[in-house]
Every structure is written in C-alpha cells, then in structure tokens.
Amino acid sequence: MADFSKVIAERNSVRKYSEKEVPCEVVKALVEAGLQAPTATNRQEIHITVVKRDNPVQKEIQQDLNPDATTSFFYDAPITLYLSGEEAFKWSPVDAGIAVENIHLAAQAMGLGSVILGCMEKILNGEKKAEYAKKLCFPDGYRYQIAIAFGYAEATKEPHKTDFDTHVSIL
Numbered sequence: 001m002a003d004f005s006k007v008i009a010e011r012n013s014v015r016k017y018s019e020k021e022v023p024c025e026v027v028k029a030l031v032e033a034g035l036q037a038p039t040a041t042n043r044q045e046i047h048i049t050v051v052k053r054d055n056p057v058q059k060e061i062q063q064d065l066n067p068d069a070t071t072s073f074f075y076d077a078p079i080t081l082y083l084s085g086e087e088a089f090k091w092s093p094v095d096a097g098i099a100v101e102n103i104h105l106a107a108q109a110m111g112l113g114s115v116i117l118g119c120m121e122k123i124l125n126g127e128k129k130a131e132y133a134k135k136l137c138f139p140d141g142y143r144y145q146i147a148i149a150f151g152y153a154e155a156t157k158e159p160h161k162t163d164f165d166t167h168v169s170i171l
C-alpha cells in the first residue's frame with residue numbers, strides 16, 4: 001500500500017484502461033472503501049451498484065447520452081460503480097461525494113486508475129429515471145448521485161497544478 005500523501009499527490013483521473021480484468025477481491029475492497037466513508041449523522045445510506053463493462057445498461061446509457069459519440073463515456077473501464085443516495089436526505093450528495101473520493105483514492109493506492117463520472121446525471125435523473133433506478137437496483141426512494149469507473153490504467157497524466165494563493169484565504 002502506497003504512502004498516503006504520495007497517493008494524494010499522484011492521483012489523477014484515468015481515461016484509458018487496459019483489457020485486464022479487476023479481480024473480485026479488488027472490486028470488493030474498493031466498494032468497501034466507499035462504504036467506510038463518513039456520512040452525515042452516520043446514516044450510511046449510500047448504495048453502490050457494481051456494473052461490468054459489457055452489461056447492456058452501460059450501452060443504453062451511452063446511447064441515451066449521445067448516440068453519435070465515437071468514444072465511451074466510461075472509457076471502456078472494466079468496472080463502473082454507481083452510487084445512489086436517498087432522495088429525501090439533504091446530505092446524500094455530499095455523502096456520495098465523500099464515498100466516491102474514498103474509492104478514487106483507494107484505487108490509486110491499490111495500483112489501479114479511476115475516473116469519477118458525473119456526465120450521466122441528466123440521463124439517470126431525467127425522464128427515464130424510474131426505469132434506470134430499477135435497472136441499476138437503486139433502493140426505493142433513491143436517486144443517482146455519482147459514478148466511478150476503474151481498472152488498470154493504460155495511460156495516466158501529470159497531476160493537475162494547484163494554485164494556493166488564488167484558492168485559499170487565511171484569516
């Protein structure tokens with residue numbers, strides 16, 4: 001397991017994956033990293049749906065997002081996790097954001113790459129919302145929050161530069 005500050009410093013969004021499948025125990029460890037995230041009032045409401053690359057639901061989302069797209073919105077990653085949260089709980093978007101970052105960092109620490117995916121929001125929470133909620137096994141009263149695709153990176157990029165002076169105020 002890599003040193004934590006190194007994991008944070010080297011993390012980047014991966015958009016090219018090798019064909020290599022991710023072993024079940026690694027998928028499970030990453031899902032567990034999401035479930036271990038803190039949640040408001042310790043509600044632990046975030047639900048995670050594990051979807052493999054060739055599942056038809058991925059093709060349907062891809063089509064609904066843009067039938068003319070020539071590249072995959074999932075970057076052909078072997079696994080995508082869909083995080084859903086309680087529609088009526090105001091902290092679910094924040095809880096899902098924390099959980100997905102836990103998974104993103106855990107993937108980096110375990111030698112995988114990942115990319116957080118918000119792009120399907122308008123599809124999964126749009127007019128086919130109920131249909132997709134069923135297909136993705138969201139619990140009743142839940143809505144899509146965020147997704148993350150992961151696998152073994154075929155290409156990585158330099159971590160983005162930060163600008164402390166612009167983004168930080170010290171009182």
Ligand SMILES: Cc1cc2nc3c(=O)[nH]c(=O)nc-3n(C[C@H](O)[C@H](O)[C@H](O)COP(=O)(O)O)c2cc1C
Nearest residue numbers: 011012013014015115116117118119120146159160
């Ligand atoms: C909430 C959120 C939604 C995102 N949605 C997408 C997405 O749909 N597709 C994508 O390629 N990257 C997506 N990203 C990744 C960002 O584009 C990426 O974090 C940003 O460009 C900075 O690059 P880095 O992560 O390599 O530092 C998303 C990131 C976040 C935090």
